[in-house]
Amino acid sequence: MTRAFLVVLDSVGIGGAPDAASFFNDVRPDTGANTLLHIAEACASGHAETGRSGPLTLPNLDRLGLGAALACASGQGAPGLGAPPEGRWGAATEISPGKDTPSGHWELAGLPVPWDWHYFPLEVPAFPAEVIARVSELAGTDGILGACHGSGTVMLDRFGAEHLRTVRPICYTSADSVFQIAAHEESFGLERLLALCEGIAPMLHEMRVGRVIARPFVGQEGAFRRTANRRDYAIAPPMPVLTDWVQRAGQPVIGVGKIGDIFSMRGIDRVLKGEDAVLMDHLDTLADTAPEGALVFANLVEFDSLWGHRRDVAGYARALEWFDARLGTFLPRLRPGDLLCLTADHGNDPTWHGTDHTRERVPVLVAGCGTGPVGHVAFADVAASVAAHLGVTATGPGRSFL
Numbered sequence: 580m581t582r583a584f585l586v587v588l589d590s591v592g593i594g595g596a597p598d599a600a601s602f603f604n605d606v607r608p609d610t611g612a613n614t615l616l617h618i619a620e621a622c623a624s625g626h627a628e629t630g631r632s633g634p635l636t637l638p639n640l641d642r643l644g645l646g647a648a649l650a651c652a653s654g655q656g657a658p659g660l661g662a663p664p665e666g667r668w669g670a671a672t673e674i675s676p677g678k679d680t681p682s683g684h685w686e687l688a689g690l691p692v693p694w695d696w697h698y699f700p701l702e703v704p705a706f707p708a709e710v711i712a713r714v715s716e717l718a719g720t721d722g723i724l725g726a727c728h729g730s731g732t733v734m735l736d737r738f739g740a741e742h743l744r745t746v747r748p749i750c751y752t753s754a755d756s757v758f759q760i761a762a763h764e765e766s767f768g769l770e771r772l773l774a775l776c777e778g779i780a781p782m783l784h785e786m787r788v789g790r791v792i793a794r795p796f797v798g799q800e801g802a803f804r805r806t807a808n809r810r811d812y813a814i815a816p817p818m819p820v821l822t823d824w825v826q827r828a829g830q831p832v833i834g835v836g837k838i839g840d841i842f843s844m845r846g847i848d849r850v851l852k853g854e855d856a857v858l859m860d861h862l863d864t865l866a867d868t869a870p871e872g873a874l875v876f877a878n879l880v881e882f883d884s885l886w887g888h889r890r891d892v893a894g895y896a897r898a899l900e901w902f903d904a905r906l907g908t909f910l911p912r913l914r915p916g917d918l919l920c921l922t923a924d925h926g927n928d929p930t931w932h933g934t935d936h937t938r939e940r941v942p943v944l945v946a947g948c949g950t951g952p953v954g955h956v957a958f959a960d961v962a963a964s965v966a967a968h969l970g971v972t973a974t975g976p977g978r979s980f981l
């Protein structure tokens with residue numbers, strides 16, 4: 580038996596989604612959004628010089644086929660990318676009616692989302708009166724703050740000080756099907772925030788809101804900072820997915836990062852959390868220690884949360900170059916017969932208008948099973964391929980490309 584490492588680089592899209600015109604940022608369609616291409620172009624033209632310099636340099640990812648995957652997805656070449664691939668490479672297209680993290684991960688795990696998520700309107704208050712009343716009751720406050728669409732860091736700038744004064748939790752949403760609650764870890768209390776999110780989640784899941792997200796923060800006015808104690812309370816997948824298939828076959832499933840949250844812990848034996856640098860340390864250790872037959876399923880969220888949503892091109896480029904360097908030392912740790920599949924769950928083009936995800940195709944880069952194109956595949960084919968590698972039975976629409 581062999582092991583599989585499935586690593587989702589959150590939001591590292593490569594353009595070309597055929598249905599991008601049906602997805603929006605600030606009421607403008609995502610047509611033409613291309614996270615990786617636009618970062619590479621900004622770097623090549625000297626517009627991403629903060630904390631780094633020059634063309635985007637991703638030798639390890641490109642050697643696996645990143646540039647080739649980008650050309651496959653969108654028909655465009657990116658400056659600095661396009662070396663002859665040594666891995667298996669292709670581009671995956673999503674069919675779920677959402678460009679959010681659970682939609683992307685569920686479909687990568689073999690289950691296209693079988694329903695329409697509930698999205699909150701742009702008007703204020705964006706939430707129904709009964710939701711606001713129940714949140715206030717659970718929080719023990721005389722109301723909530725926000726109740727609008729917003730970017731998390733901007734919400735703290737706008738409402739953080741008032742939250743410290745009134746204790747009211749800051750509630751907001753985005754183009755995703757989410758209900759986010761920000762509260763100060765010390766003055767409101769982390770445990771109180773987590774209990775509030777857990778308490779309100781069933782009501783929102785009933786409405787087909789995909790996730791309630793706890794957004795704890797620390798610091799004082801003008802210097803608020805979100806912490807790594809974020810926690811997602813997601814609807815459980817309505818059908819068995821990759822993690823269930825592997826667990827039911829008696830093989831270990833280890834979630835790294837927010838995988839446990841995204842799948843509501845379904846099919847997951849063990850979770851390892853932390854900032855992305857810590858998660859890469861965990862992956863290094865798991866390459867040395869994960870048992871035969873194991874599925875290691877990881878999500879690296881900071882491309883998305885620290886740089887994509889913040890529309891910070893240089894920061895995103897730095898994160899990609901950092902990951903590429905870590906990949907260079909991770910790859911030699913793999914054993915003969917191991918499979919590494921790198922992919923993404925949606926785009927988040929930092930050059931795009933708005934602050935939300937962008938509908939894009941994603942790369943599929945596979946090390947450990949030869950060289951050559953897999954071409955255009957479906958998100959669900961990733962699950963079928965990983966299952967085939969691990970020798971477990973897959974259900975659902977995916978077909979293995981291995």
Ligand SMILES: O=P(O)(O)O[C@H]1O[C@H](CO)[C@@H](O)[C@H]1O
Nearest residue numbers: 729730731732753755757888
């Ligand atoms: O702006 P922040 O709080 O990072 O929120 C972002 O994170 C949410 C979940 O990933 C997305 O729906 C987006 O709104």
Ligand SMILES: [Mn+2]
Nearest residue numbers: 589590680924
């Ligand atoms: Mn995501």
Ligand SMILES: [Mn+2]
Nearest residue numbers: 883884888936
């Ligand atoms: Mn996001």
